[in-house]
Amino acid sequence: xxxxxxxxxxxxxxxxxxxxxxxxxxxxxxxxxxxxxxxxxxxxxxxxxxxxxxxxxxxxxxxxxxxxxxxxxxxxxxxxxxxxxxxxxxxxxxxxxxxxxxxxxxxxxxxxxxxxxxxxxxxxxxxxxxxxxxxxxxxxxxxxxxxxxxxxxxxxxxxxxxxxxxxxxxxxxxxxxxxxxxxxxxxxxxxxxxxxxxxxxxxxxxxxxxxxxxxxxxxxxxxxxxxxxxxxxxxxxxxxxxxxxxxxxxxxxxxxxxxxxxxxxxxxxxxxxxxxxxxxxxxxxxxxxxxxxxxxxxxxxxxxxxxxxxxxxxxxxxxxxxxxxxxxxxxxxxxxxxxxxxxxxxxxxxxxxxxx
Numbered sequence: 267x268x269x270x271x272x273x274x275x276x277x278x279x280x281x282x283x284x285x286x287x288x289x290x291x292x293x294x295x296x297x298x299x300x301x302x303x304x305x306x307x308x309x310x311x312x313x314x315x316x317x318x319x320x321x322x323x324x325x326x327x328x329x330x331x332x333x334x335x336x337x338x339x340x341x342x343x344x345x346x347x348x349x350x351x352x353x354x355x356x357x358x359x360x361x362x363x364x365x366x367x368x369x370x371x372x373x374x375x376x377x378x379x380x381x382x383x384x385x386x387x388x389x390x391x392x393x394x395x396x397x398x399x400x401x402x403x404x405x406x407x408x409x410x411x412x413x414x415x416x417x418x419x420x421x422x423x424x425x426x427x428x429x430x431x432x433x434x435x436x437x438x439x440x441x442x443x444x445x446x447x448x449x450x451x452x453x454x455x456x457x458x459x460x461x462x463x464x465x466x467x468x469x470x471x472x473x474x475x476x477x478x479x480x481x482x483x484x485x486x487x488x489x490x491x492x493x494x495x496x497x498x499x500x501x502x503x504x505x506x507x508x509x510x511x512x513x514x515x516x517x518x519x520x521x522x523x524x525x526x527x528x529x530x531x532x533x534x535x536x537x538x539x540x541x542x543x544x545x546x547x548x549x550x551x552x553x554x555x556x557x558x559x560x561x562x563x564x565x566x567x568x569x570x571x572x573x574x575x576x577x578x579x580x581x582x583x584x585x586x587x588x589x590x591x592x593x594x595x596x597x598x599x600x601x602x603x604x605x606x607x608x609x610x611x612x613x614x615x616x617x618x619x620x621x622x
Contacts, residue, residue: 269444274409274434275300275342277445278368279308281416282340284447286454287366288314289339291328293321293347296380297436298370301342322347326354333363334477336462338420338455342368344436345386346377349394355429356395359494360479363461364423367401368416368432370439373605381605382436384525387582390433391554398491400498402430402505403553405524409443411551417451422505424456426497433553435578437526437607501555508557509549511535516569517546519617522561522587523576524550526607531576533610538617545617546570553583561590570595572620576613577601596620 272280279301282290290309292302302318309316319325325341329351332339343351348369358365369390373383390403402422406412412434419430463477481487509528512535523531528549535545548564550557565573573591575584581599588597600616602608 269446271442272409272445273300273440273442274412275370275439276304277409277413278342278416278432278439279304281413281447282366283308283312283314284452285417285420286452287338287340287420288312289332289337290314290341291317291319291325291332291339292341292343293319293325295322295344295347297372297382298342298344298368298439300439301368322350323354326351329365329367330354330358330361330363333358333365334361334461334463336455336458336464340366340368342370344370345372345374345383348386348389352389352394353396355401356397356399357479358429359399359401360397360490361477362427362494363477364420364427365429366416366419366423366432367429369434371433371435373603379605380436382526382578382607383603383605384435384527384578385580385582385603386433387553387577387579390431391556399494400501400554402426402428402501402555403433404430404507405433405551405553406438407525407528407549409438409441410445412438413445413447414451417448421453421456424458426501427461428497433525435525435527505552506555506557506560507551508560509551510560510564511547511549512539512544513546513548513564513567515544515546517544517567518569518571518621519543519545520564520567520570520573521545521547521576522550522573522583523547524553524583527576527578527601530608530610530613534613534617537610538614556586558586558590561587562592565591565595572596572598574598574600574617574620576608578607579603
């Protein structure tokens, strides 16, 4: 199959099926409802199961149950819906069950608005639910990239026995671009005997494999959290992904931006280059693990005067950027969070202001 023009939300659904996911539970919420609309038709065609839950709370535990039984499973939602699933996310992470969650972000807090936003960065990367758990979080900047990240998310979730989240803003869900579905990214569930419950420890064992999140003994709970922490450290070692743009130039400004906001920043960099002002960018493709070393190294470039976090939030990612720069340079923030996407001209004006 060659390239086909698809809306982002529909491409997300098709990518899940191509990745071998035949279980999808969801509850509609703008701006991602077309995923459910698409999979309501496609999932039965592929021999899979589509079920609309009575609420996002119910959907979260449907995901937990299916994953605990060894099924590949995914849900999609948007901002407030993910908030309602956050308790289940904590349980799924504790029980070490793989699952894929897609958040097509809208504005907030509260009901907010249905236009694109990146204001769920804290929720995704710092833990929306309770306890010491982390999600592996990927941030696509195009429809092709969201397809590839969705298809990659399932084996990653199984590798770490942990939820994986795809974090995209509303533009990712609503815009249309040509995409293809790489055959090499299709895969089958791996080693589900390691986590799946079916009454026994293994298929032919007399020992039960119990999926649980309750540890009443303090030492046992502490040891379990240390085990989870070791997985998150492994993610930091093995799963950092980012794109460096124009970093081989003698740049004066380093931008850090992700998702569709980074596409605007590319235009900014290209336009300023024509005017003789060199600007570079580190684009995180994983928000956890965060590309700390890449940003630290890029900020040390001779001639770099300022680092700017450009995001569609009130300055959430900027806190991680500040940590990476470690006080060597001023770190600034520029962004909006009402649904309007900052224009190249607005960002250029902010860059010139920070250089004065």
